[in-house]
Amino acid sequence: MDGLRPVSAARLLNLNRKIPYKVSNIDVGDFFNGFLLDLSEYVLKLTKETAVTAEERRVLEELFVLEAKKEYDPWQFTNGHDFYSALGASLRGDLGARRYAQTWGFEVEMHIRLAFTDADFKETHIFAALKSWEARTRYSVVSKRLH
Incomplete structure (x- = not known):
């Protein structure tokens, strides 16, 4: 990047x-x-x-x-x-x-x-990073079906 x-x-x-x-x-x-x-x-x-x-x-x-x-x-x-x-x-x-x-x-x-299947994606570092980012910023980018 x-x-x-x-x-x-x-x-x-x-x-x-x-x-x-x-x-x-x-x-x-x-x-x-x-x-x-x-x-x-x-x-x-x-x-x-x-x-x-x-x-x-x-x-x-x-x-x-x-x-x-x-x-x-x-x-x-x-x-x-x-x-x-x-x-x-x-x-x-x-x-x-x-x-x-x-x-x-x-x-x-x-x-x-x-x-990725949803289950596979939830095991990745990027999923954890996205969830952490969402918690810090109060924005939501991860599909609700993955919560």
């Missing part, structure tokens, strides 16, 4: 209205290769419809890197859809030779969700 931290930073800055760019329509998998994010290409795509200079893009990259270095809980900082898109990109090259249609973020996410 560390490789996604600049994207997570961009999302956070966008959410806090510190940058005016729409980050939600960008597929991170398009900029992820060799387990690394091509931040320059990501920023180029992010600013494509705007009149931003190369220097302003460089400053934006630096802003994302600086924000990414701050201490955030990775379970809350990283967007799950971004994670699955990056994992899909890795399955196309670094982790395997899967076809593109089999590695879209939503496909990877769906298959991981289907890989």
Whole structure:
């Protein structure tokens, strides 16, 4: 998830209205290769419809890197859809030779969700971590059938 931290930073800055760019329509998998994010290409795509200079893009990259270095809980900082898109990109090259249609973020996410029975999922560390997070934040993300 560390490789996604600049994207997570961009999302956070966008959410806090510190940058005016729409980050939600960008597929991170398009900029992820060799387990690394091509931040320059990501920023180029992010600013494509705007009149931003190369220097302003460089400053934006630096802003994302600086924000990414701050201490955030990775379970809350990283967007799950971004994670699955990056994992899909890795399955196309670094982790395997899967076809593109089999590695879209939503496909990877769906298959991981289907890989566990409810009973198996309840035995995982991530289930315990989710339940702990729910208790701390009072948000609910785990299906009621698993309680």
